[in-house]
Amino acid sequence: MPEHIATPARTNDILRRHGFRFKKSLGQNFLTNPKILANIVAAGEVGPDDDVIEIGPGIGALTEFLAEAAHRVLALEIDPRLLPVLAETLAPYDNVDVVEADVLKADLATLIAEHFDGQHRVKVVANLPYYITTPILMHLIDTPIDFASITVMMQKEVAARLTARPNSKDYGSLSIGVQQNMDVAVAFTVSRTAFVPAPNVDSAIVTLRRREQPLVAVADQAAFDKLVRGSFVARRKTLWNNLTNLFGKDEATKAKLTAALAAVDVAPNNRAEQLSIATFAALTDALAAAGL
Template identity: 50%
Template sequence: MHKDIATPNRTKEILKKYGFSFKKSLGQNFLIDPNILRKITDAANLTQESGAIEIGPGIGALTEQLARACKKVVAFEIDQRLLPILNETLAPYSNVDIIHSDVLKANVKEIIHERMAGIEDIMVVANLPYYVTTPIIMKLLTDNLPIRGLVVMLQKEVADRMTARPGTKDYGSLSIAVQYYTDVEIVMNVPKTVFVPQPNVDSAVIRLTRRSTPRAVVKDESFFFQVTKASFAQRRKTIFNNLSSQLPSGKEKKEAILAALEQANIDPKRRGETLTIEEFARLSDQLYPYFQ
């Protein structure tokens, strides 16, 4: 068994050896607590037949735990300076592929197809860079990938928004987008002290399990998301006012919006944050014909 990469001393040694300095622009915060890394890995319920996709492996601390737990790890790293470090730290593990690429620009589906042929159970497991957490998660959910789900570390406030229920202050279009595709739960909260450098915010690990079918059936998904976004544009406004001011030519279509709200059995005076996903689905289906 090799010495864990993630101990504070070993991390310091590696960074010093390569003269590595953290780039704020890449949101680099490395975990230095092997126990937390093992808990993240455990939360993904991997077996020796599973595959793991990692984003932002850093110096390989989580990658190493994943490599021990599953059959194949494919990790996307955007920072060229980390490639030689990963080459060294992960040398003991032959089941890891590092891809030098921005995951937001990568064809992840194709890469899974090429690098994980024959693997049926695939999870995304990552300590995500905070500045780009939401776009990455949305891309992975909407790209129709053959994955069981995601276990990711992110800002605690973003985790709270993703898991929020209707009628709470954290509930918004992000809660709906994530819960439309997945069942989501917070696995644990993580203090700042287990990172180097320490971030300014607290973190949480969440598990998103893909649903076999979305939580609601809608005529047009992109229009459904357009309606939910519009409904939260200004939180103090009623759903009717938000839709009228935010939907394309909504001001001219106020009558139609009122009619759609009535058909969907939703009081126009309600606020967006009180509507469930099912109510948004009904509403967007009623609005759809008027906005084509």
């Protein structure tokens, strides 16, 4: 077997022979450290009982490690220039299918039915493009597909937001939106020097698993989501300021807001980052009871 795709020498040889030029618009940064790739596969606990979806395989560096561990791998690549590269680098593996697709537009359920046998757990393992990390992650979380786990590399700063707790600068609507339905953990961090070209930020590997039940029961999910998003619109302003901008500033509305906040024992001059997910859920119910 040739040396791993991710070794710097082989990566550079592949890129040179194919005349590949990185597209900044696609957030292309390729890992050149086999040990890190092995650790990503380990973080995802990928084994022969798993079928894996990879998003953005690049030249196949992570795909190679996934193919060696998993039952099957379906790699979705948006850049058609990489298809002939992948055809070469992944030729030794008969358990890998590469499909040209945008994960945000692809019918994942159909692709899973076409490429997997339905007898294995389905996991997602990927090095997500930085410029579109959050939309892809929320798309995966919101899909009805029951992924056994999602293990993805992202900007370290985004990982901090996903795992943040109340009363921290990173805690916000993304923290709440993800933690409400997912167990989230940072497996390890990766230096920017492990990539070509080197990005401007360090990265983190995050593993997400769907909770059997939401962290907090919410009677009206749409109202809860609206409240959470609206409460963090202006982080430096008080909760009262954000709520009046969200619901209205007339006296009748202010009276209802006052009653709802009092019902859950939240001071109007608190900031959104001080409220737990449970408090946001209770406030959602209190606002509904107050007629908002």
